[in-house]
Amino acid sequence: MTPNPADILRRQRARESAARTYARSFPIVPVRASGMTVEGADGRRYLDCLSGAGTLALGHNHPVVTEAVRRTLDSGAPLHVLDLATPQKDDFTEALFATLAAGFRDRARVHFCGPAGTDAVEAALKLTQTATGRRGLLAFTGGYHGMTAGALAVSGNVAVRAPVPGGAAEVTRLPYPYAYRCPFGVGGERGAQIAAAYTERLLDDPAGGVVPSAAMILEVVQGEGGAVPAPDGWLREMRRITAEREIPLIVDEVQTGVGRTGAFWAVEHSGVEPDVIVMSKAIGGSLPLAVIVYRDDYDGWAPGAHTGTFRGDTLAMAAGAATLRFVAREGLAGRAAAVGARMTSRLDGLRTELPVIGDVRGRGLMIGVELVDPQAAPDGCGARPAAPRLAAAVRAACLDRGLIVELGGRYDATLRLLPPLTITDEEAEVVLDRLSDAIAQVTAQATAGPHLAGRSS
Numbered sequence: 047m048t049p050n051p052a053d054i055l056r057r058q059r060a061r062e063s064a065a066r067t068y069a070r071s072f073p074i075v076p077v078r079a080s081g082m083t084v085e086g087a088d089g090r091r092y093l094d095c096l097s098g099a100g101t102l103a104l105g106h107n108h109p110v111v112t113e114a115v116r117r118t119l120d121s122g123a124p125l126h127v128l129d130l131a132t133p134q135k136d137d138f139t140e141a142l143f144a145t146l147a148a149g150f151r152d153r154a155r156v157h158f159c160g161p162a163g164t165d166a167v168e169a170a171l172k173l174t175q176t177a178t179g180r181r182g183l184l185a186f187t188g189g190y191h192g193m194t195a196g197a198l199a200v201s202g203n204v205a206v207r208a209p210v211p212g213g214a215a216e217v218t219r220l221p222y223p224y225a226y227r228c229p230f231g232v233g234g235e236r237g238a239q240i241a242a243a244y245t246e247r248l249l250d251d252p253a254g255g256v257v258p259s260a261a262m263i264l265e266v267v268q269g270e271g272g273a274v275p276a277p278d279g280w281l282r283e284m285r286r287i288t289a290e291r292e293i294p295l296i297v298d299e300v301q302t303g304v305g306r307t308g309a310f311w312a313v314e315h316s317g318v319e320p321d322v323i324v325m326s327k328a329i330g331g332s333l334p335l336a337v338i339v340y341r342d343d344y345d346g347w348a349p350g351a352h353t354g355t356f357r358g359d360t361l362a363m364a365a366g367a368a369t370l371r372f373v374a375r376e377g378l379a380g381r382a383a384a385v386g387a388r389m390t391s392r393l394d395g396l397r398t399e400l401p402v403i404g405d406v407r408g409r410g411l412m413i414g415v416e417l418v419d420p421q422a423a424p425d426g427c428g429a430r431p432a433a434p435r436l437a438a439a440v441r442a443a444c445l446d447r448g449l450i451v452e453l454g455g456r457y458d459a460t461l462r463l464l465p466p467l468t469i470t471d472e473e474a475e476v477v478l479d480r481l482s483d484a485i486a487q488v489t490a491q492a493t494a495g496p497h498l499a500g501r502s503s
Contacts, residue, residue, distance in 0.1 A: 051075040051086060054087070074087075080105070081466065082106075084106065092448045092450050093448060099452070100412070100464045102328070104331070104332075104373075110368045110372045111331045111365045114365050114367070115361055129357045134364045139156055142156065142329065142366075143156075144370075145310050153342045155340055157169055161330075161359060162326065165354065166324045169352045170324050174296065178293075178294065182216050182257035182258055184217075184259050184293070185200035187220070187224075188202050188268050189264065189265055189298075222264075222271075223241045225407075233428075238280040261295070262288050262293055262295050263296040263297075266307070266409075269302070273414025281313070295318075297323050299311055299324060300336075301412070303323075306410055307379075321341050322338055322340040324338055325337050330359075330366045331364075331365030373467065382411040393406045393481075396485075402420050404432075411465055411467060414461070416459055417432070417436050432456055434458045436488060437460070443488050447484055
């Protein structure tokens, strides 16, 4: 019997919490999926440029993943074993360590966390606080690290933090280099240099209000923050500044990892070696899995210091190991760099034709298209006001055309593209055709009718 999508959506609206998110933006009922294509219960097909918020490195139901899952099920392996040693865990650890830089790998430890990236962030914060005996944390504007207490405290979005009283630690918010909307009003490389100088001077100022820091946590490319890439030089400065002050550096690779940005781990672009790497999403091959990998000299935990029931998902480890090896063997990080560069170049070329496109940025297949009000005056850096209502209209127009894209960034005005690393050249062209057509149509409607460009109040 074919399910009635309208009935399913109605029941979920009635029963699910008001906190649901993606279901509001995409009123579809997926019943089948393969690669980049999702089929709804109504028979419509969509190209998925959300990929489980970056989880599906190989797309939906890739044969490498499904074969690993079937093989594990057929073997009779236990599916739940807390944190006991299993052949699947050992194999996953081998596959994971093989992706790490030699200098880091040779002295690394791994901790298996609860199934979500936010738990891995909590583990990283707790690890460094235990090792240093300090409580303060350094985090960045625009950052996003999860929805549990500590992860939320180091995230930059005030709207999601405000309802949660208290905090896990005292957090100092530092400026993240955002060329289009530079916090210092200068933009470009100069803005990044000022951001680094500000950070260093603030940490050294005895009256700066910064408590002793247990860690600095950052994203190499901010994901929910709008696909904002950090300059490699700025990252190297953050490593120098933290190393000189014996502050552990945590790099959150939950969304950027496993080839997404054109390197297996995004931090590799800068040559920086962090103290802790937070990993989740793609490492589980589409199933829930989260770990931290860190320098062994920080391994000062007592047994049970950070535990959890679901740290031994056998299927996720099998699927994850298969995914990690496939991405490495097939050179998909390089593929992401090449395809992402072509997509970014074409989108950037549309800015003259479609001035509502204020900025195109990202790295590899982590791309952001920030929409603005083209009729408003630019600021000193040339940036115009964000246009969140127009962005929401474009997202809906994309869905009408069979394309799934999500929003992020300041005011939710950035269209985010996170296609699987297996995207074909033909699929990339179709994505860009549908996206540009949606932007053009919505822009034309906004010009002819009610003004959609401005920020909602």
